[in-house]
Amino acid sequence: MFTTFRGGQSGSWRVVSQAAVKGAGLLRTPSLSVVYSPSIALPILPSQNSWRLAGVASHVRYVERAEKEKLVAAQADLGRREATCAALIPIKKSQAWWDLTQEERRRIFEDKSHHIAASLKYLPAIARQLYHCRDLGEPFDFLTWFEYEPAHADAFEELVAMLRATEEWRYVEREVDIRVERERLDAG
Amino acid sequence: MFTTFRGGQSGSWRVVSQAAVKGAGLLRTPSLSVVYSPSIALPILPSQNSWRLAGVASHVRYVERAEKEKLVAAQADLGRREATCAALIPIKKSQAWWDLTQEERRRIFEDKSHHIAASLKYLPAIARQLYHCRDLGEPFDFLTWFEYEPAHADAFEELVAMLRATEEWRYVEREVDIRVERERLDAG
Numbered sequence: 378m379f380t381t382f383r384g385g386q387s388g389s390w391r392v393v394s395q396a397a398v399k400g401a402g403l404l405r406t407p408s409l410s411v412v413y414s415p416s417i418a419l420p421i422l423p424s425q426n427s428w429r430l431a432g433v434a435s436h437v438r439y440v441e442r443a444e445k446e447k448l449v450a451a452q453a454d455l456g457r458r459e460a461t462c463a464a465l466i467p468i469k470k471s472q473a474w475w476d477l478t479q480e481e482r483r484r485i486f487e488d489k490s491h492h493i494a495a496s497l498k499y500l501p502a503i504a505r506q507l508y509h510c511r512d513l514g515e516p517f518d519f520l521t522w523f524e525y526e527p528a529h530a531d532a533f534e535e536l537v538a539m540l541r542a543t544e545e546w547r548y549v550e551r552e553v554d555i556r557v558e559r560e561r562l563d564a565g
Numbered sequence: 566m567f568t569t570f571r572g573g574q575s576g577s578w579r580v581v582s583q584a585a586v587k588g589a590g591l592l593r594t595p596s597l598s599v600v601y602s603p604s605i606a607l608p609i610l611p612s613q614n615s616w617r618l619a620g621v622a623s624h625v626r627y628v629e630r631a632e633k634e635k636l637v638a639a640q641a642d643l644g645r646r647e648a649t650c651a652a653l654i655p656i657k658k659s660q661a662w663w664d665l666t667q668e669e670r671r672r673i674f675e676d677k678s679h680h681i682a683a684s685l686k687y688l689p690a691i692a693r694q695l696y697h698c699r700d701l702g703e704p705f706d707f708l709t710w711f712e713y714e715p716a717h718a719d720a721f722e723e724l725v726a727m728l729r730a731t732e733e734w735r736y737v738e739r740e741v742d743i744r745v746e747r748e749r750l751d752a753g
Contacts, residue, residue, distance in 0.1 A: 379702065416702060417605060433700040436663045438626075445666050475624045478633050479671070512621040512700050514567065514604060 380434065380508050381412045382465055382520060385427035390463060390557035398541075400469070400551030404428050409465060409557050417513060430467055432508025432520040439486045444493050453501035460504060460524040461559040464533065466552060467517035474548035475511075490543035499536045502529040517551065568622065568696050569600045570653055570708060573615035578651060578745035586729075588657070588739030592616050597653060597745050605701060618655055620696025620708040627674045632681050641689035648692060648712040649747040652721065654740065655705035662736035663699075678731035687724045690717040705739065 384392070384403060388410030395405050406427060417431055437445060453460075474482065486492050496505075504524045511518040525533050537554070540546060572580070572591060576598030583593055594615060605619055625633060641648075662670065674680050684693075692712045699706040713721050725742070728734060 433702075435700050438667060440666055441668045442666045478628055478630045479626060479667070480629045483667070509700055512623050512697055514621075 378434070379414050379417045379431050380520075381414060381429055381431040382522075383410045383412060383427060383429045384408070384555070385410065385424070389560055391560050392555060392557050394554075394556045396554045398466075398552040398554050399549055403467075403553050403555070408560075409555065430510070430517060430520055431513060431515060432510035433513070434506060435509045439483050440493060444487075447497060448493070448500070451497060451500035453504040455504050455506055455522070455524055457504065457524065459526050462525050462527055462530060462533070463557050463559070464521075464523045464537075465555045465557065466521045466523075466537075468519045468521060468549055469517045469551035470548045471550045485545050485548075490545035492540070492543065492545060495539055496536065499532055502526070503533055503536060566622070567602050567605045567619050568708075569602060569617055569619040570710075571598045571600060571615060571617045572596070572743075573598065573612070577748055579748050580743060580745050582742075582744045584742045586654075586740040586742050587737055591655075591741050591743070596748075597743065618698070618705060618708055619701060619703060620698035621701070622694060623697045627671050628681060632675075635685060636681070636688070639685060639688035641692040643692050643694055643710070643712055645692065645712065647714050650713050650715055650718060650721075651745050651747070652709075652711045652725075653743045653745065654709045654711075654725075656707045656709060656737055657705045657739035658736045659738045673733050673736075678733035680728070680731065680733060683727055684724065687720055690714070691721055691724060 384406035385408055386406065388408035390409040390411070392405070392407055392409055395402070397403075404426070440448065477485070487494070502525060506522045508520040508522065509518075510520060523533060523536075572594035573596055574594065576596035578597040578599070580593070580595055580597055583590070585591075592614070628636065665673070675682070690713060694710045696708040696710065697706075698708060711721060711724075
């Protein structure tokens with residue numbers, strides 16, 4: 378199952394800010410939509426004033442058993458009604474990262490950068506999903522997606538700042554940070 | 566870059582045998598061709614008497630630094646003129662495999678199954694390339710491709726038998742084994 382994020386003129390999320398954190402940014406659009414499809418062939422050919430990024434929620438690559446159990450116990454699902462804030466942060470890592478072997482990447486990811494351990498304290502407040510796209514020929518390697526209540530906006534800033542201060546982040550060569558809020562369709 | 570294997574009526578490799586080793590087989594075709602393309606969208610829609618399987622030559626997932634150095638030093642490139650025999654062995658592993666964490670898969674892959682160490686002795690006689698396709702929504706998880714001289718056919722049988730006897734192989738739920746020979750275009 379592919380997940381496609383589409384920046385365009387309409388969508389269920391309203392873009393409130395967008396920053397090119399590292400490398401080239403993305404076209405600014407007023408809205409973001411999220412589409413699920415069984416094939417990657419479907420959501421091709423964006424129009425001139427939109428873009429599309431596709432990824433796959435795949436198996437874990439660095440997490441070990443004890444960490445997985447902690448994560449599963451602590452994490453929240455996407456789509457919580459009260460989580461009206463979200464962030465799409467597409468990331469591309471350098472060739473140097475991908476030339477590392479598995480145990481070298483794991484060492485930087487967790488032993489030095491504490492990616493898993495340090496992120497745990499933000500669960501379940503911040504729901505997260507990682508989509509892989511390096512092997513899909515996409516412009517980014519990962520699409521990271523976070524959902525949280527407005528009350529946890531400060532915690533989210535702290536989480537993002539923490540991850541950007543790690544040794545792992547030195548291998549990031551392109552990153553865009555798009556913050557969105559859920560559109561209210563009901564006048565309620 | 567995507568690599569697409571196409572079983573059909575014509576191609577640069579002639580199919581000499583085909584077996585459904587585990588699970589469902591593939592349509593038998595007289596020929597196999599290999600196509601490289603920058604996008605996966607291209608080689609879609611096979612005809613009724615052909616099939617297509619696409620994959621990506623991605624970064625290594627289990628190999629550690631010392632192993633990588635040994636492999637790089639020993640391995641041969643694809644496309645050697647004298648390597649007129651080849652095998653395409655698409656493999657799908659079970660959900661139980663993918664639910665394992667990284668260190669659990671590595672333990673089965675190498676510590677118990679000696680996938681890397683035991684394969685090393687067949688280099689450089691047998692050139693190998695692994696293509697990943699699980700995240701592409703393909704019917705298999707991997708496309709494994711081997712090229713060798715006719716003189717090394719017995720060694721190749723030994724390698725395949727060795728891999729199928731490992732603990733790792735218990736997680737294989739579908740495997741097809743297609744043996745091919747290079748078509749001679751010149752009457753020579």
